[in-house]
Amino acid sequence: MASPSGTPTKITQGSRTKGGIGESTLRPDGTLKVTGEFAYSSDMWHEDMLWGQILRSTVAHAEIVSIDTGEALAMPGVYAVLTYDDLPTDVKNYGLEIQDTPVLAHGKVRHHGEPVAIVAADHPETARRAAAKIKVDYRELPVITDEASATAPDALLVHENRDDHHAGHVPHPNIVHRQPIVRGDVAAARERADVIVTGEYTFGMQDQAFLGPESGLAVPEEDGGVHLYIATQWLHSDLRQIAPVLGLPEDKVRMTLSGVGGAFGGREDLSMQIHACLLALRTGKPVKIVYNRFESFFGHVHRHPAKLHYEHGATKDGKLTHLKCRIVLDGGAYASASPAVVGNASSLSVGPYVVEDVDIEAIALYTNNPPCGAMRGFGAVQACFAYEAQMDKLAAKLGMDPVEFRRLNAMEQGTLLPTGQPVDSPAPVAELLRRVKAMPMPPERQWESSEGADVRQLPGGLSNTTHGEGVVRGVGYAVGIKNVGFSEGFDDYSTAKVRMEVVAGEPVATVHTAMAEVGQGGVTVHAQIARTELGVTQVTIHPADTQVGSAGSTSASRQTYVTGGAVKNSCELVREKVLEIGRRKFGSYHPAWATAELLLEGGKVVTDGGEVLSDLADVLEGETVEVEAEWRHRPTEPFDLRTGQGNGHVQYSFAAHRAVVEVDTELGLVKVIELACAQDVGKSLNPLSVLGQIQGGTTQGLGVAVMEEIVVDPKTAKVKNPSFTDYLIPTILDTPTIPVDVLELADEHAPYGLRGIGEAPTLSSTPAVLAAIRNATGLELNRTPVRPEHLTGTQLSEG
Structure with missing residues (x-):
């Protein structure tokens, strides 16, 4: 294992090797995916395979009086039926940050669709019928669905005997996490304000709506372990949670990434991973579990719905004076990533603006609603929806152009965030706004x-x-601001193993990481980095598994930054070893081996002046060079739990949108004609992939603006629309033209100067669409998604 790299890597321009950094190389999996030949996790098969099925609760909050599995076990073809009492160890809970989620419900259920029992059978239909024969007697309890019911003096506790590291600083056990941020003197700043605007905003619960439902295959191994083939976002996090429940050391739980059909945060938490492994170890046979779409809506976390109260003040010349806000996020029945989402929502609640005096509070609740966790944008999306509506209100009250008002207050490099942390890389907020406003408008009518x-x-x-x-x-x-990478003191690193050897007379590099390729294009970028740093054309990407060190999660726009940094670091170390071999073999024949800055380009060793010294194949003949190395971004620190001060983030990304909509004011129908975007990406490693990420994130923001919402019955906490029939996502007919203006201002702390890009466009696209609809209708529109009745005043039935 090579030593970890703790220092920033220098910004390089890339080599002249074809297919390197800066080129729009094509995805190796692209053709397979569009032709339907790509093997997703749901396509996996194994001889003598059984099928797993999960029985889920039909109520949201209830005591479990009894569970009778007799009829299910008696069915022909059924190999196992397991409940909580059948779990093999004392470790029966799991969780990303707080281990509060039971593998199978025990004592009571806390949300609609919670796993209660699991079945293994020789046919999927047999497994489904057997699960339906399990009799569960529930004694229903009152449901907790909002802040009022969660924090009332007589409120039931979602989690009894709660004992975790968050409990000490929250005002009620039904609050998962609380983060205040206080800086300056809001009361005094309020006196200086010439105008003050307030707003109450509601953000609906959004689903990740990935097209490939959860699936996996667990295969028992001869040594008593298990090999899990799984579609996930973080192999090593899964491993850390799975092994203790199974009672196995981590080296006996091998995990290999299978084809992932989208993620967007919904695969950060476990779904059926432990269930499949338990059934495989109990039966001694491979067990496959594939959710249908209905199950998928219950099988993963969603985006936190939110209530946001904002107050802004400004002087008559348009300078912001203060911000006072309170953000209430509904975390649902289990913690998942709620603490980190609260940290993001609070620390980014001001937006990309200069505000000296702030009083901010963000909390996440425990309720009996569906569990919520990571989704693209991760807390910053909800805040952006509110603060951007506030910017429009202020501009209107001051009689100012809304873009110029934003530009007047825009942060820049060196600005202090409300947490007291300076922004130490380019922050071209005003320029992005200028650029997006200057883009040509689409034709009328x-x-x-x-x-x-x-x-x-x-x-x-x-x-x-x-x-x-x-x-x-x-x-x-x-316009919005999103942090990049893990924050608040998390040891955010990634690992890459790189090997160089000669195959069939040609130098070949192999890159092995545990990075989950979920559609973001990491497999393309890693090959580009290897070509750039090692000067080879042929690069093999090894399948991701746990036989190499952790790559962290494919989330937080971090993989190109951190795992790309690890690949770059490992390649640099391999390059030095290759050159050392060359010096040993050929240095005596040519003094430039010892004196020149040597580069690897196009399969050759060349001097910085372009003189070719040797073919790489000749240098590597009979040799194999392999390095496994880590790369860490700069350290961060937790926010102070009293004041919110601290250097909590490592990098930021910025995007601005202009939305053009047409609204039928009589029918309440909206057509988004265009969503133009300007975004700073630091360095465009693969321009085609960058464009795809920006357009994809923009479309998800459009979805939550005008159609996407999981509807939960406030009386029963049951999900009312768990299907793509009733939960609508944008189709190609709903997706507007999305012209993109890419700005490249390098971050000197990041590999190649790059900036994480995948999430920022999801922030600003939603409020841009709402702003355009307000502009068309004159309505206030303080919630997402906008429904026809909000535009026409007609109240439709919730039935």
Whole structure:
């Protein structure tokens, strides 16, 4: 194992090797995915395989009086039925940060759809029928669904006898985490304000809606261990939670990443991983579990719904004076990533603006609603929706252009965040706003043509509900700030193993990491880094597994930064070893081996002046060079639990959007015509992939603006729309034109100067769409998603 790299790597321009950094190389899995040939985890098969099925609770909060598995066990083809009492060790809970989630419910259930029992059978339909025969007697309890019911003096506790490291600083046991941030004197600043605006904002519960439902295959091994093939976002985190429950050392739980059909945070938590392994070890046979879409809505966490109260003040010349805000996030029944989401929501609640005096509080609740955790944007999305609405309110009250008002208050490099941390890399907020405003506007009344109306361009689209009557255009702007990487003192590192050897007379590099490729394109970038640093054309990406050190989670826009940094670091160490071999073999024949700055380019060793010294294949003939090394970003620290001060984040990304919408004000229908984006990416390692990430994040933000919401019955805490029939996501017909202006201002602390990019466009696209709809209708619209009844005043039934 090579020594970890604790220092920033220098910014390089890349080699002249084809397919290196800065080129739009194609994804190796792209063709397979679009042709349907790619093997996802749900496609896995094993001889003599059994099928697993999970029985889930039909109520949200209840005592479990009894569980009768007799009928299920008696069914032909059933090999095992397990409940909480059948778990093999005393470790029966798991969790990302707080181990509060039971493998199977014990004593009571805390949310609709909680796993109660698991079944293994020789056919999936047999497993489903057997699960249906398990009899569970529930004694229902009152449900806790909001802050009022969670913190009332007589409130039931979602978790009795709660004992964890968060309990000491929260005002009630039904609060998972609380983070205040206080700086300056808000009361005095309020006196200086010429205008003050307030707003109450509601952000709906969004689902990650990945297209490949959860699935995995557990195979028992001869040594008593198990090999799990799984679609996940973080192999080593899964391993850390799985092994103790199974009663196995980590080296007997081998994990290999299988094909992942999207993630967006929903695969950071465990789903069926432990269940499949338990059934495989109990039966001695491979066990496969595949969720259907209905189960998937219950099988993973969602984006936290939020209530946000904001107050801003400004002087008459447009300078912000203060911010006072309170953010209440509903974490649902289990903690998941709620503490970290609270940290993000509070520390980024001001947005990319200069505000000296702040009084901020963010909390996450325990309720009986569905568990919520990581989703693209991770707390910053909810805050951005509120603070950007506030910017528009202030600009309107001051009679200022909303873009110019934002630019006047925009942060820049050196600005202090409300946590007291300076932004120590480029923060081109004003420039991004200028650029997005300057982009050409789409033509008016695009639905009109000499051949008649093109209904696809109208609100309502192919439903043919309008031909332009009552359609009004609106334009809106928004900008956001998102942290990159893990924060608040988390040891954020990644590991990469790189090998170089000669195969069939050609130098070949192999890159092995535990990075979960979930569609973000890491497998492409890692090959580009290896080509750039090692000067080879042929690069093999080894399948991700736990036979190499952790790569951390594919989340927080961190993988290109941190695992890319690890690949770069390992390649640099391999390069030095290769050159040392060359010096040993050929140095006596050419003095430049010892005196020149040597580079590897195009399969050759060359001097910095371009003189070729040797073929790489000749240097490596008979030799194999391998290095496994780590890369860490700069350390961070936890926010003070009283004041919120601290250097909690390592990097930031910024994106600005302009939304153009057309609204049928009579029918309450919205058509988003365009979502133009300007974003700083630091360094565009793969321009085509960068564009895809920005457009994808933009589309997810569009979804939560106008259609996506998991609807939970406030009386029963049951999910009312667990299907793509009722939970709507944007299709190609809903997705607007998304022109992108990419800015590259290098961050000197990051590999190649890059900046994480995947999440920032999800922040600003949502409030931009809402701003455009407000501009078209004149309505306040303080919640997401916007529904037709919000635009027409018609109240529709929730049934």
